[in-house]
Amino acid sequence: MRPTRSDFRRAAFSAALTCGALFATTSAQALNVFTCEPEWAALVKQLAPAADVRSATHARQDPHHIEARPSLIAQLRQADLAVCTGADLEAGWLPTLQQRSGNPRVQKGAPGMLFAADHLTLIDPRPNASASDGDVHAAGNPHAHLDPRRVLEIAEVLARRLEAVDPPGASGYRSRLAAFRTDWQARIAQWERRAAPLRGMRVAAQHSTFAYVWRWLGIEQVADLEPKPGVPPTPGHLQKILDAAKGAPPRAIVVSAHQDPRAGQWLAQQLGAGATLLQLPSTVTDEPPANTLAALFDHLIERLLAAQR
Ligand SMILES: [Zn+2]
Known part of the structure; x- marks a missing residue:
């Protein structure tokens, strides 16, 4: 029996349904990660290559001072996890984004809000700084991603956070962390020799x-x-x-x-x-x-x- 027009239509319809279902599954599974700076986006991609990762700033922007644009609010609203530097680096814009996003997953204290500085010893703390001292980072220098040993410390914390917000992915995060750790330690030794x-x-x-x-x-x-x-x-x-x-x-x-x-x-x-x-x-x-x-x-x-x- 030759297929009729309606057979074709039915086949097309069921293909569309299957496609739609596939896309729905993919988007439901892809972890959505917002980062304040590109270094954290790069680190997330190492541990969660399938995640949808976006950085609020790029290398030609000063992360101390950016505008809390509506597009960033919309991005943060979708996020399952946000990774930022902390130590007040983003004090001028991130709190506005958090508040306007209305996303409970990325509010301060939620497992989906990771501040790197909370997990590091920072250099040059200035607890007694006053406003006349300039734009001082009282908790210490926040630019800690420029020490690769501290990057590794954050990778360890990040892997646990990824597990917390995405338990089905736990074994993948652990194995990628182990691979990253081995590779990164070897690189640190090479950099120290070279430098x-x-x-x-x-x-x-x-x-x-x-x-x-x-x-x-x-x-x-x-x-x-x-x-x-x-x-x-x-x-x-x-x-x-x-x-x-x-x-x-x-x-x-x-x-x-x-x-x-x-x-x-x-x-x-x-x-x-x-x-x-x-x-x-x-x-x-x-x-x-x-x-x-x-x-x-x-x-x-x-x-x-x-x-x-
Ligand atoms: Zn600074």
Whole structure:
């Protein structure tokens, strides 16, 4: 018997139903993760490759200051898990997003809201800082993702959180964490060997963004281009740095990819051939050469070594 038109229609209809059911299952199962910064999105992708992960900021944005846009509120509303830095880094925008999202899964204290800084020892706590000290991070320097050893500590916490919000995925999160741990520990050892010549290098930098890198690799930050934390460089402050640095100029002037490089450029020019301006990504970028967590550390070390030579 030849199939009739209505047979075709029925077949098409049932195919559509099957497809619809498949899509529904996939979207119901894909874990939705919101991160405040790209480094946490990169880490989530390592442990939960099937998750739908979005970062609120990208490498060319300053995570201290972004706008609580409606699109971000909508993203947070959908999230099963949110991963942010904490230690007040996002104090200017995340609370607004949390409140407007109306999503109970990502409110402070819920298992779906992970602040990395709550699980780390931060450097440079400033508990007695006042408003006149600038935009000080009282709990300590929040830019802790730039220490790969602390990244591993957060990977351990993140894997447990992923399990908590997605129990059926538990064994996958555990095995991917184990693989990440082995790989990452080997990389840390390699980075430390490769970066050995950087020990004792002197740098000037704008803000405390890279302080964890300096601490980890034995680099000394001799000046901050910001007169106070979070306050942009002023001509008077730059002149003071220049006067102090003339005898023994820092080897590199470091600014972040999201900062205006002009103050650093001026200082590097005044200091002459002894000092190189380095504009470095402070997080994972969309494009190479720093588009994964490992590539970010590779890139930072290579750029610093090139400036050191
Ligand atoms: Zn900061």
